[in-house]
Amino acid sequence: MRRGALMLLCIGALTGLDSAAGAGIEFPPLLQPAGPEHPGKLIWAELFTPDLNAAEHFYGQLFGWSFRDIAIGQRAYAVASLDGAPIAGFVQIGARRPGSPQPAWLTFLSVPNVQLAGEAILAHGGKELSAPHAYRLRGKQAVYTDPQGAVFAILNSHSGDPPDVLAAPGEWIWSALVTRDPDSGAAFYQQVFGFEVFPLQSGVRGDHLMLASEQFARASVNPLPRDDSQPHWVDFVRVQDVNRTAETATNLGGRILVAPHADRHGGTVALVADPSGAAIGVMDWTETSPPGAAK
Amino acid sequence: MTRLLPGAALGLVLTQLVSCAGGTVGVSAGYPEAYWDGPDYEYYPDYFYGPPVVYGGWAPGYYVAPPRWDGHPHDWDGHGGRYPHGDGHGPRFRPAPEGRAVPSIPSGPRGGGMRGAPARPR
Numbered sequence: 542m543r544r545g546a547l548m549l550l551c552i553g554a555l556t557g558l559d560s561a562a563g564a565g566i567e568f569p570p571l572l573q574p575a576g577p578e579h580p581g582k583l584i585w586a587e588l589f590t591p592d593l594n595a596a597e598h599f600y601g602q603l604f605g606w607s608f609r610d611i612a613i614g615q616r617a618y619a620v621a622s623l624d625g626a627p628i629a630g631f632v633q634i635g636a637r638r639p640g641s642p643q644p645a646w647l648t649f650l651s652v653p654n655v656q657l658a659g660e661a662i663l664a665h666g667g668k669e670l671s672a673p674h675a676y677r678l679r680g681k682q683a684v685y686t687d688p689q690g691a692v693f694a695i696l697n698s699h700s701g702d703p704p705d706v707l708a709a710p711g712e713w714i715w716s717a718l719v720t721r722d723p724d725s726g727a728a729f730y731q732q733v734f735g736f737e738v739f740p741l742q743s744g745v746r747g748d749h750l751m752l753a754s755e756q757f758a759r760a761s762v763n764p765l766p767r768d769d770s771q772p773h774w775v776d777f778v779r780v781q782d783v784n785r786t787a788e789t790a791t792n793l794g795g796r797i798l799v800a801p802h803a804d805r806h807g808g809t810v811a812l813v814a815d816p817s818g819a820a821i822g823v824m825d826w827t828e829t830s831p832p833g834a835a836k
Numbered sequence: 837m838t839r840l841l842p843g844a845a846l847g848l849v850l851t852q853l854v855s856c857a858g859g860t861v862g863v864s865a866g867y868p869e870a871y872w873d874g875p876d877y878e879y880y881p882d883y884f885y886g887p888p889v890v891y892g893g894w895a896p897g898y899y900v901a902p903p904r905w906d907g908h909p910h911d912w913d914g915h916g917g918r919y920p921h922g923d924g925h926g927p928r929f930r931p932a933p934e935g936r937a938v939p940s941i942p943s944g945p946r947g948g949g950m951r952g953a954p955a956r957p958r
Contacts, residue, residue, distance in 0.1 A: 566879055613879040614879060616879060618879060632879070643888045643889060645889065704942075704946070705942035705944070706942055706943075706944045706945060706946045707941075707942060707943045707944060707945065707946075708941075708942075709946070714941065715901065715902055715941065717900040719900075724927050724928050724929065725928045727927075727928075727929040728927070728928035728929035728930075731929045731930060737932040737936070738927075738929045738930065738931060738932055739910050739932050739936075739938050739939070740910060740931075741899065741903065742899075743897065743898065743899040749899060749900075750929075751902070751903070751938070753932070753939045756939050757939050757940070757941060757942050758902040758903065758938075758939045758940050758941050761899075761900050761901070761902065763898070763900050766892075766893040766894050766895060766898055767890055767892075767893040769890055770889055770890035770891070770893070771888070771889045771890070773889040773891070775891070775900070777901075798891045798892035799891075799892045799893075799894045802894075802896070804899050804900065804901035805899040805901050805902075805903055806901040806902055806903065806904055807904060808901070810900065810901055812891060812892055812894070814891065820889075820891040820892075822900075824901060826941070828943075
C-alpha cells in the first residue's frame with residue numbers, strides 16, 4: 542500500500558512536470574551537459590521544407606540523422622539528432638507556389654547576447670525578420686538579413702555551444718557566405734560578431750575572405766558566382782566520401798547543384814539540393830593535411 | 837489506504853507547486869525568468885519571402901572551404917595586391933594583423949578540448 546502511494550506521488554509529479562514542459566513550444570537544449578559558448582560559430586540550422594516526411598527520409602539516409610517531432614502549434618517541426626545529440630530543426634512550410642517561402646536552410650550563429658547583437662545588426666544595415674525570442678531550454682534567437690540580403694539567425698544557447706572539436710561525419714563542419722561584395726559583407730559580420738578577417742587565395746571572381754573567432758576558422762565569405770542569384774549562406778556537413786554522398790543524394794530524389802570537386806583544404810566539396818530544392822553543402826575532412834593540399 | 841490518502845493529496849499539491857514553478861521560471865532547467873519569454877504556441881518561420889536564391893555556378897577554382905592549418909602567417913600584400921586597394925582605400929573590414937597565422941577549423945578530438953592554432957606575434 543505504502544509503495545502504491547509512493548508510485549501515485551511519482552506519477553503525479555511526472556504528470557505535473559510534463560504539463561509544465563508542454564505548456565508551449567519546448568525545443569531541446571543544444572547540449573547536455575552544458576558547455577561553453579563559441580561566439581561566431583555555426584551551432585544550429587533549420588530546414589524550411591514543404592514536405593517534412595520526404596526531408597526526414599532524405600537526410601536520415603544521407604547523414605544518419607534520426608528525428609523526433611516537437612509540437613509547435615499549427616506547423617510540424619522535427620528535431621534531427623545524430624547519436625542522440627540535436628543537430629538541426631526541420632520546419633514544415635506551405636506547399637510551393639508563387640510567393641511562398643523558398644525551401645532553404647537557415648544558419649544559426651552563436652552570440653553571447655541576442656539583444657546586443659540584434660542592435661548591432663540593425664545599426665550596421667541589417668534587417669530584422671523575426672524579433673528576439675527566448676525558448677526555455679534552447680535559448681534566445683532572432684532572424685535577420687544582412688545589408689546585402691543574406692538571411693541568417695543568431696542564437697544564444699542556454700546550454701552552451703557544440704564544442705570546438707573536429708566535426709564527426711554527419712555534423713556541421715563549415716559555413717560559406719556567398720554575397721555580392723565580400724569586402725563589405727566581411728565588414729558587417731566583423732562589426733556584429735567581432736570576427737578576425739583573413740584573406741583566402743582563390744583565383745576566381747574577386748575576393749574570398751575568412752571569418753575567424755577564438756583562433757578558429759568559422760566561415761568563408763565569397764563573391765556571388767552568378768549575377769542572377771541572391772546573397773545566401775550555405776552550411777556544410779562533414780561526410781566521409783563526398784562522391785558517394787552526392788550519388789546517394791540523387792538516388793534519394795535530390796539534385797547535384799555543384800558536382801564534387803577539390804577545394805582549398807585538399808579535400809572535396811559538393812553542393813546538393815534535397816527533394817524540395819533546399820541546398821546543403823557536403824565536405825570531407827581528413828584527420829591530417831594531405832601532401833600537396835590546395836592552399 | 838485511507839491513512840495514505842492525505843499523503844497522496846499532499847503530493848499532488850506539491851506537484852502542482854512544482855508545475856507552476858516550472859512553468860514560470862524554468863526551474864527544471866535552472867534558467868532565470870528573464871531568459872525565457874514564456875510559453876509559445878506558434879513558431880513563425882516565414883523568413884524566406886523575396887527573390888529566390890539560385891544556388892551553384894561555382895566555376896573551377898571557386899573555393900569555399902576552410903584552409904588547412906599550416907602554421908604560416910597570412911600576408912595581405914601577397915593577396916594579389918588586393919589589399920590595400922589599388923585606389924588607396926583599405927578594405928571596409930579591419931584586416932587581421934599582418935603575420936598572424938591563418939587559422940583552420942577545430943581539429944581536436946572529442947573531449948580533448950584542443951584549441952586552434954595559437955596566434956603568432958608579429
